Amino acid sequence: MSDSDFTQRFLFDEFDARGELVSLRDSYAHVLAKHPYPQPVAQLLGELLAAAALLVGTLKFDGLLILQARSSGAVPLLMVECSSERELRGIARYHAEQIDATDGLRELMPEGVLALTVDPRNGQRYQGIVELDGDTLAQSLSSYFANSEQLPTRFWLQADGRTARGLLLQALPAQQQTDPEERAASWQHLTVLADSLQAEELLGLDNATLLHRLYHQETVRLFEPQALQFRCSCSRERSARALVSLGEADALQLAEEQGGQISIDCQFCNHTYAFDSADIAQLFAGAGSDEPSPTRH
Template sequence: MTQDTHNKNTDNTQLHNTADCDVRQRFFIQDSPVRGDVVRLSRSYAKTIAQKPYPEAIKRLLGEMLTAASLIIGTVKIDGRLSIQLQSADSDSLLNWAMAECDQDGIIRALASWKADNDEQIEAWDNMTQANEAFAELGAQGQGVLFINIQPDGGEPYQGIVERSHDNLADCLAHYQKQSAQIPTLINLASDGLQAGGILVQMLPRTFEETMEAEQNQDAGIDDDLWTRLTILTRTVKASELTTLDANEIIYRLYNEENVVAPDPVELTFGCTCSREKCEMAIEQIGEEEALDIVEEQGGIFEMDCGFCAEVYKFDKDDVQAIFAE
């Protein structure tokens, strides 16, 4: 992608200022069934990976996963949360699991578990610098498990299993979208350990009425070359551009010769859903006797910490007894 495109057909693109680099910016190609989103993460991503001493490759993988969750939730009509989860199928894998979540309000969080129990494992992580290297720790292609989990507020949860069809997260998710929803999808993801970004473009099916109108009105005819053209353009975007450029600068550079329309962007922020009330519910599941034993073993205080945000909730003997007295 070159700077030359920046100077063409300015009037065709109606975009907003997204100088704040924690946004999801939707866009449409006018008079076509194409929609897309660009996600940029900076402060929210930095807060996420600051919670634990992640190896560099896992930092970058979590950046791609956060970006992907923020992109894909824009394609589903729910009030709730969407998460992407990776689970290793190999006990010798250095990556146990990883997950990233985004809700409909743009609140994101992520977490990963990895092995670094000896010098050999630590050195192995030190030699990895890319997200795809951490992704490869799931095992060979076809191994490991990828999930998309959707939790509607007050509704039944849904889990989709993503085929490990490629050696990177973006292509696996694009393949899943095409296979499960029958919607041609392009996904590019990037993370440099400091910032993250990505783009998703989809060709939505036309309704029967839209198809009839296109056939009857030559001016509203289907652009048969549109998806091929957009595919070529989208594949030109560089990882460094996805992690450093403003969301609408990316859209403009790629598609400035198309009629692009963009609504207001959605702000993305780091946040956590943990609470003292949820910890109390977990203690109820443990049972009073076992919870009191833990209090005694831990010197009079039962501490429960959140891996996402590092918040620590403390319960003494009186607190535990109060939970079961209610």
């Protein structure tokens, strides 16, 4: 298990509530290494990575979770994917000349919307959309769940360009407490305590210490951590399928226009897949997308 990239679940014995904590360092560093992000953009992207990891921990599915934020401002796109195998990747698009070091979510992403998509390998794709109407991504995500029919869920997210951390609290179906007023009071108690958490505490404290800081008067069970890692899902095979969708004549013409080969760049990891006319002929002959032998003439 990675010592730096993991989620860890916890339960309250006296309340119908659970929680999840996430810590990202290596995978966050991999994402930031692919593009020269300004610090405010790196922070937002780290928070979204942490949110995706927390959400995957709450879902039981086989596929891909996608968080995509769009706006009319200096950051027109934030996009993070986390698979059910707990593999993360992310990207941001930004206009550097419009970004100030002190900008937050409202300044960077005005008129923003956040789409949450669950794309299972088998079954129906689901998408929910919410406006980015909070001061932070955590507030906007919390609003999304508050306005849905799902269980009450709150987020706390922080990132500083080196570490991305997050805390999620979620109400559970009534078992310990069946009285609605009692359940509401307990939920408020837990979230008010979490609201007291300072950024430096979330970024700097280990999970056991953090939970003791917040809930030392409660009985909290902390479970074993589950590893996360950066991994891009791009491949030569997927790029080849995109070429096949063009048709052989159009693919060959495109290669000729581009000086003899088509280069397909992955926006997430900057890897380039190159296909020359011989590769294209091989594809359409049904011989696959393997890279040709270097001795081929």
